[in-house]
Amino acid sequence: MRLWSPGTTSERFCYALGTEETKMSYHGIIEKYKRYLPFSADVVPVTLYEGNTPLIEADNLQRELKADCKIFLKFEGVNPTGSFKDRGMTVAITQAVIEGSRGVICASTGNTSASAAAYAAKAKLRAFVVLPKGKIAAGKLAQALIYGAKVIEIEGNFDEALKIVREVGEKTRTTIVNSINPYRIEGQKTASFEIVEELGASPTFHALPVGNAGNITAYWKGYKEICTERGLKRPKMLGFQARGAAPIVEGRVIERPETVATAIRIGNPASWSGALEAVNESGGKISTVTDDEILAAQRLIASTEGIFCEPASASSVAGIARLIKVGFFTKKDIVVCTLTGNGLKDPDIVSKGVEYRSTTVRAKYEEVIKLIEQ
Numbered sequence: 001m002r003l004w005s006p007g008t009t010s011e012r013f014c015y016a017l018g019t020e021e022t023k024m025s026y027h028g029i030i031e032k033y034k035r036y037l038p039f040s041a042d043v044v045p046v047t048l049y050e051g052n053t054p055l056i057e058a059d060n061l062q063r064e065l066k067a068d069c070k071i072f073l074k075f076e077g078v079n080p081t082g083s084f085k086d087r088g089m090t091v092a093i094t095q096a097v098i099e100g101s102r103g104v105i106c107a108s109t110g111n112t113s114a115s116a117a118a119y120a121a122k123a124k125l126r127a128f129v130v131l132p133k134g135k136i137a138a139g140k141l142a143q144a145l146i147y148g149a150k151v152i153e154i155e156g157n158f159d160e161a162l163k164i165v166r167e168v169g170e171k172t173r174t175t176i177v178n179s180i181n182p183y184r185i186e187g188q189k190t191a192s193f194e195i196v197e198e199l200g201a202s203p204t205f206h207a208l209p210v211g212n213a214g215n216i217t218a219y220w221k222g223y224k225e226i227c228t229e230r231g232l233k234r235p236k237m238l239g240f241q242a243r244g245a246a247p248i249v250e251g252r253v254i255e256r257p258e259t260v261a262t263a264i265r266i267g268n269p270a271s272w273s274g275a276l277e278a279v280n281e282s283g284g285k286i287s288t289v290t291d292d293e294i295l296a297a298q299r300l301i302a303s304t305e306g307i308f309c310e311p312a313s314a315s316s317v318a319g320i321a322r323l324i325k326v327g328f329f330t331k332k333d334i335v336v337c338t339l340t341g342n343g344l345k346d347p348d349i350v351s352k353g354v355e356y357r358s359t360t361v362r363a364k365y366e367e368v369i370k371l372i373e374q
């Protein structure tokens with residue numbers, strides 16, 4: 001048995017354990033999908049081993065919604081920083097390193113900033129994040145801070161933050177890592193590859209929350225590539241915006257977007273045309289869900305499937321719940337909903353809800369058993 005050898009950390013562990021089988025076989029999306037990404041074979045990825053997320057058969061949820069169709073949940077909340085952004089960020093930050101970037105910057109409703117900060121830390125790059133003050137879930141802000149980003153909060157919304165970030169990007173040598181950076185889209189498209197690999201086909205429908213519209217653009221690009229390569233039918237894309245922040249549905253910029261789902265509180269999406277292309281080319285549609293529907297779906301996903309996603313994520317399920325009620329799907333349909341982020345990022349949403357109340361009693365068996373037997 002050798003206790004140390006040169007090589008990667010996982011290889012060294014294998015040597016220490018004296019076994020080859022323990023070698024980790026998964027090293028993130030760039031290594032796995034390099035041939036679909038704009039990198040050369042010898043690229044050195046900046047990775048936190050993102051991707052490879054579960055596609056969960058949601059049979060309890062299906063029954064609860066009285067759905068004829070089959071429902072799967074692609075849970076992106078188990079990525080290293082707790083959201084789908086990590087797929088795009090590994091690619092964008094790897095490219096920033098290749099280009100000799102001085103540092104990275106993004107505007108964010110929280111998840112992009114958390115992810116950018118983490119990957120920048122790994123790459124030893126400086127990260128600057130510009131956030132709408134008071135509208136970022138506590139966990140996301142904590143992430144940006146602990147990963148060591150310079151956090152700048154503005155008295156304005158996401159759209160205003162992105163405008164400033166674009167200007168900084170133009171005038172300095174700082175790389176923008178919002179989804180206007182095409183490398184982000186390249187990374188995020190890999191979620192479609194995983195779904196097709198898992199199902200052995202495309203789903204009939206794919207439902208997603210829509211904010212800045214980068215993700216629906218990326219999924220559609222991914223589906224088109226993999227379906228062309230494998231001669232498969234493409235899915236129809238379903239996008240859902242929150243009622244108070246639905247610029248694409250309403251066909252106009254919303255100056256003051258408002259929704260409980262702060263992650264998608266966006267009034268002027270950068271990838272507006274990408275989202276329209278995805279729904280139009282695929283024969284899908286984009287529609288709205290209310291805040292109440294979003295919160296009800298979040299609760300239902302947690303209580304039926306044991307999955308805690310953040311409010312914005314639940315809008316995909318809220319959207320299909322609405323469509324199920326009007327008989328939109330048939331028995332043959334397979335519907336995948338992406339749950340974009342982890343609910344642990346936003347615990348306040350639970351403590352604020354009147355339906356979630358704990359009961360406090362004295363520290364006595366009698367008092368506890370009384371409640372259990374009620």
Ligand code: F0G
Pocket residue numbers: 083107108109110111112113179209210211212213214215216263264310312313340341
């Ligand atoms: N779900 C979550 C949890 C998000 O954080 C976002 C976007 C979306 C859905 C919508 O994705 O913007 O590609 O349409 N969050 C961005 C951010 C805006 O700054 O973290 P999109």
